Amino acid sequence: MADQEGSPGEFDRHRRRSHLTVGIVQRIVSGLAARVGVFGGLDPEGWAIVRGEAPTVYQQTGRNVRILGWERNPVVQACVRLISNFIASVPFEVTDAPPGEGGDKIEGHALATLLESPRVAMSGHRLRGLVAVHYLLYGNALMDLERNGRRGLPSGLRLVHPEDLQFVYLDSETLEIGRYDWRDRNGATHRSGVEDMVHFRDIAGGDWLFGYPRAAAALLDISSDYEATQYVRQIVANHGSPGIVMKVAETTTNKEIRAAKKRWQEEYVQRGQRGGVAFLRGVEELQQIGFNLRDLEFPDLRAVAREDICAAFDVDPRLIGIGSARGAEGGLSGIQYVEARKRIVQQVVRPLMDALESELNLWLTPEYGNVWVRFSREELAKLTEDETELSQRMINEYRATLISREEARAVIGRDPDLDPSHTLYSGGFGSLFGELPSGNGHEPPPKQLPPGREEEEEASDQRSRFRALHLTAPQRHVLWRDFDHRASKAEDEYRRVAQSLFTEEAADIGRIFAENVPARRSTRAAGDDPFVQAALERVMTNYAPGGEYHARWLQRYGQLVTRTFALAGKQMAAEAGFSFTLENPAVQAAILQRTERLASLVTRHTAEQVMAVVGAGREAGVGMREIAGMINEAIFESQAPQRSVVIARTETIGALNQGEYETARAAGIFAAKEWLTQGDDRVREEHEDLDRMRVPIDADFTPGLAFPGDGRAGPEQVIQCRCTLLYHT
Structure with missing residues (x-):
């Protein structure tokens, strides 16, 4: 039982109220109002149907790219996969204090079970990954809360693809979303009240009802990269120009030319001698008129476009194997790669995790009382540290009394509890010991009492809680x-x-x-x-x-x-x-x-x-x-x-x-x-x-x-x- 001292809880009359009754009641009232609007108790004119700046509307140059699919661009795919893999690999924890306040993990909580098994055929790993993918590609990620009854606790989490969002309805007074209309994969329309939808939004320069997708900032670059690829494919497949023209004497007849072409085909195409050297009588000159594929790839243009795409996602191009337009090669050395991974965790992954945590703690966790959700910081650290760094960090934190020995052992993957039969090396004694001694001279003495409150202590060799010795x-x-x-x-x-x-x-x-x-x-x-x-x-x-x-x-x-x-x-x-x-x-x-x-x-x-x-x-x-x-x-x-x-x-x-x-x-x-x-x-x-x-x-x-x-x-x-x-x- 290791609980956060002073964490928000029973009897604490000085705690923040936003996460307690007031916040929950506001959500319930909003939900009741939404239901009244849906079922006719509210004037329909009190709602405004909104589609502007929805995930299907960005700018004209991006429409073809959006229809094709963001993820079909290899650079966008690589950037999103890199970031979402970080998010998916770090599990959620349910704690008794908000993120950043050092709360204790609550084992076996119903919310933790829901987040790790959100619905049939979906794991917690996949849920986190898909939420991150939707957030990065579309600027929005949505989860519908499936409940046991109208007011029961959520029994499942259903992802709603941003492209499947049809309409949202705004309340006439608050101008905030009160209802979502969305399609499932069979095309059926569903209506979800605001209390049943967790809506993650990326930042947007305009209205905040929807987030703005990061890739939209690089739409022209994505289009340029896509069009260059399409142009090369069409030239190679459909242009029909021969690669080489052989010039022969004017006196050569058409029949002789056709016979020569046939023999060439038989010798170098059908018999598999492509790439060999041919010596022909009567050929006066060779002229190449086809396209050079190296030039067709537009390498300089592609390098600039792909750097811009990476910049939109705040990803170092070399992390996904892309060279720089300034001449730097793609790929990183060992130390550079480690530093780049740490940098992307600090600049991109942690802020994204904070955004997801914030929305979950605002809209989902209050249904379960005084609990919060956070990504496991220890699991995230493991992704950017090797075993030596992790062990050294645990040693330093333990020496500084920031964590207990059991916590340090758990982080490095060992059983938190020591086997009583094992021996430990003690640097203070410079030797091995099996039983803990009663004192080593290095522990701080008891704190001094005010004058007049000293007591005499008698030595005792009892291994109990009643002793006058200085304990280690x-x-x-x-x-x-x-x-x-x-x-x-x-x-x-x-x-x-x-x-x-x-x-x-x-x-x-x-x-x-x-x-x-x-x-x-x-x-x-x-x-x-x-x-x-x-x-x-x-x-x-x-x-x-x-x-x-x-x-x-x-x-x-x-x-x-x-x-x-x-x-x-x-x-x-x-x-x-x-x-x-x-x-x-x-x-x-x-x-x-x-x-x-x-x-x-x-x-x-x-x-x-x-x-x-x-x-x-x-x-x-x-x-x-x-x-x-x-x-x-x-x-x-x-x-x-x-x-x-x-x-x-x-x-x-x-x-x-x-x-x-x-x-x-x-x-x-x-x-x-x-x-x-x-x-x-x-x-x-x-x-x-x-x-x-x-x-x-x-x-x-x-x-x-x-x-x-x-x-x-x-x-x-x-x-x-x-x-x-x-x-x-």
Whole structure:
């Protein structure tokens, strides 16, 4: 369980809202408006049909090239294949933080499965490659979201060829696309609302409804290259001019000429002696009148045209074997080739990946809650690094404590976990060792406490978490992993309980809104319908302290937290050699306080989300049943699964830490506690400053933070915190 500390999640009231309820609700409202327009509830004149600057319209000189197909030009084909191969070879990852913010990869997520198996007979590799090809050739790539029902999560991704886009319809107020009409391969027309189409657009100097294709900037060069090829082919195939004329004496008769031609054909054509030297009597002169193929190829003109095509795609011509018009040969030496590949990744591939990630994270990932999509940066690095460079980079990042040893081993293709029977070379000792020593003199000492808070330490040779020795970095990491392993085992039950509670709330809210729909009344009531307000008040009562939903969280998580406290206390007592009981009043008070804080935060946050969705539904003028559907989709279907994960991770680690802390205080044998982080770049800056700090057992490390996960410190200090404590006798 390695999660981004401080990543957007449950209880975080300072996070950006654009990726949460507001963004999802806006999309749902847009989708409802689009459907109303499609089925006649909106004035048809409110829509404008648009074809200008569509993928089929660029400029007159490019029409023939477009009809023939961009990819049939060998230079365009080579440039697009080079870039799209990079894109296709790097898989998507689903993370718990936006790209660039170091989020953790979420294994086994439903969105990851969809992106790797988008539909029958299409792999994730092929999907990424085709999206890149469409984006590069046409400036646009489109994916239709195939759903289970009108509002279900996407069950498949269907590529729509840009040339098959027939019309788009613009909303009269926003002038943004509200509906797409497109053809399938059988010619049947389909209508997709804006909420069901992911539209990737390249940049365009004009309107931004459609992207402008990169190859269109080199249309004249593509046409010139194509026409030169066609001209040579037609000359060779259809001109009919003989290659050589043999001049003979005037006295030669036509019959003699025909006989000589026949003998020539028999000797040099039919008998396979082409290319030989012929000596003929009576031939006075040879004159070549055919075309020289070398001259026909127009090499200088082609070199200029092909360089321009490569420039449009920002590709070094030599990467695809094209020489320069300035005389440089095609092809690159070893070092030049490596540098050119790195350059194209930085200049072309990474920006294209960023564009695709941005659109997916704007239009697709919000349906799955607090998750994001990114291309695997490690897989991309492997494409431009050899094994030596990759190994050296991992060594440097590990030495700089930017990554863990396990992460470095995984990147270079080895099992992240070491075999306990293996030996490691330690540069600090200059020798081999099998067991980790208790200290090597090179590790930083514990951070100094303020004056008056020093404690005396007694040496201990116990291999436990209760020691006064200075631990090495590997030892600290082993202890942290032991704690993390115990937390991971307990996490799943926390997640299941949270998901179950959210499911019950979704069903209850749907029933409440259904019961408040009056008989013989249209479901499309006005936005200020008093029945909507009555249903909302019932829901808010259930979420209030003492309400039904609040009581459910208090009761079920109270049982979980109690069991976690017992697990933590028993293990600590067994390791330190003292007895443990849950009957201690301080422990019971801590359990109740932790559970009440959790129940209040979760129910208050959900209540705020419900109010936001109802407000948006009222503004859109939709009825009660539509509002109930919006609540279910925007809050419970889209966000609840990821909220359950964040709640589980936060509360599991917090409860384990607090259980150990309360047990240690009650035991009366520990004098101090020491903060322990994983030591990677995902640790909060505030907690990085606390690492190795020792304070008296009853003291706070910072105001309100007596242990990792202490709710008194506020959500910004506890959400998905992965830290724990070491205790000193």
